[in-house]
Amino acid sequence: MVTRLPEAGLERAGRLGPAIAVERRAVRCGRPSGGVMEDERSFSDICGGRLALQRRYYSPSCREFCLSCPRLSLRSLTAVTCTVWLAAYGLFTLCENSMILSAAIFITLLGLLGYLHFVKIDQETLLIIDSLGIQMTSSYASGKESTTFIEMDKVKDIVINEAIYMQKVIYYLCILLKDPVEPHGISQVVPVFQSAKPRLDCLIEVYRSCQEILAHQKATSTSP
């Protein structure tokens, strides 16, 4: 079967000579038009805070979405510290025990460190790689990173779902995982961007890009 060879491949096939006259289809990866496309846009989350979505298109099969949450505000930090210390001072005037003041300082410091390390998420990243999988990373304010990787075999689909959150109904993006037992069933729903909670416009951007890659993945996958 004769296939159309690109220019460079044809040249190379000719040089090898008649000894190795095998039909070949030489393929080169990484088209010159590909590259790292980066762009940044600003969105808002469900409470009205500012979010920055950074998109990086490494290649047609690999895309990354990075959502930055608003940082810890100095105002709230000052307010909490002042409240705790005023309460401690009030107790001190009642009990005349200076341990209360040192305990209050200790508690404030430990509380702040614990909050930065375990609670405050600075950035959430979604990396989708065709035929490999989807990776979600949360970076905390103290530098800690927590990563989850889901293989592409387990991913059924990415959808935007609605949920009741406190007194609101919000949209969120989630990954549906296949059920190993039942072919049309869903074993788990994994929400994405849980702490950033962006609004629908941001979600639609991410959803469209992910669907392009998933469609490509389904078209070229060898297993049914």
Next chain:
Amino acid sequence: MVLKAFFPTCCVSADSGLLVGRWVPEHSSAVVLAVLHFPFIPVQVKQLLAQVRQASQVGVAVLGTWCHCRQEPEESLGRFLEGLGAVFPHEPWLQLCRERGGTFWSCEVTHQQAPAAPSAPGEDQVMLIFYDQRQVLLSQLHPPTVLPDRQAGATPASTGGLAAVFDTVARSEVLFRSDRFDEGPVRLSHWQSEGVEASILAELARRASGPVCLLLASLLSLVSAVGACRVFKLWPLSFVGSKLSTCEQLRHRLEHLTLIFSMRKAENSAQLMRKVNMLASVLLDVALGLTLLSWLHGRSRIGHLADALVPVADHVAEELQHLLQWLMGAPAGLKMNRALDQVLGRFFLYHIHLWISYIHLMSPFVEHILWHVGLSACLGLTVALSLLSDIIALLTFHIYCFYVYGARWGAALGRPWAWGPADARRAGPSPQLFIGTLLFTILLFLLPTTALYYLVFTLLRLLVVAVQGLIHLLVDLINSLPLYSLGLRLCRPYRLAAGVKFRVLQHEAGRPLRLLMQINPLPYSRVMHTYRLPSCGCHPKDSWGALCRKLFFGELIYPWRQRGDKQD
């Protein structure tokens, strides 16, 4: 499908040669295990690969060529490398190239035959995924994927692509046995090519473990034989042995030690981890016990403790007597039935008097008893704690008696509730009905008095149960903590892997996508959950809800295990 080439980071700076590895067609991934350098004789290479395939059951083959040179490969080298494709036929044929001293990577994939469904030309892409060979070899994925098929090259399609990569690297240890100082026919580059990793201590331990295990296993079998002998099966000893938590803890530890020093090798890594965790738990136990022992026996602390014990017991007895005096009066303003009140009060006062006499009788021997109990700490802190819990149970036996009397009395009073008006109606008017109603009325009016006594003694009993529960919780913690797994997670996090994570490396236009694959370690909570050791059933069986229900209906809360309650 995008072709994924897994390339070890140790071979990034290796000289040009052939790529040796395994091709997984279901996931379109090529796992490169080593680089074979020039010069080589193709026949010898094929022999070596056949040997490796035989020994490891992994379908190792030559996947392509690796070129590490100064600039773009010259014409002759290019032709030579392509010619190799004919000597070692493989579908598809990979050609990786890296510029020395630069970040220029290129990758070409050549297919011998046109694929069944030809996509548009140039659609195929290649992804380079770098992995740390040593970490992937030593790590263990959780949950472990069972690969039943062990024929060469066969992997069930249901397993993920990454599990196949881990499995391939783990099973190809045979390939990594030779290093560059060996005088073999071929020169390979892999993670051990600078020198095979080995530890003198590990080797010595392995050699010594045989005879040591034999000796200790025979000793332990002797001890179990003594423990299983006829004397202990007779009634008083067997009853006591099954009720005391100390005996249970000793039995549990003996089981652990027998398992650790058994001559059978661990079948899989989970069993090996369990053995090592048990050993670490026993060692921690003994270390803590010896610390307690040295603390107790220093500075005559035992003497101080013994001296303090009798006054404390006296104080407790006095407080209980005051409590009973209060109940015999008008407690909290409640009006009690005088006669019953006096009877119950005097009965319980006599009990306390008996108990105090018993304590005073024991007082000269307390120090000796404590000294010997302290010695038991060298068997382990858990044994000492179980002994403490048993002593508390024995010392507060009188409270237990009061509680039992109160419960039984309450149950006796409660029974007439079941035999109520409905039954009376069915029986019809009769002398039995008259007597029954009379009895019922009397018992009804006596109920508040007994209920109050029951309440007070139940609260005391709950206090004792709480203290015992805390001690048993501590014992359980030491018994079931998987110390070795936690230490491994702390010091060698790549050994226990929950999964992998990828990082995109610097990407340029026209180059293949390069990713770095790293191990994502298991979180501590999952380490505890997966590797925690089974605990013995000495702790209180009931959950809080069941406990409350028992209290309300007057059922007994036993301070020890019941037969048939054994927890695996």
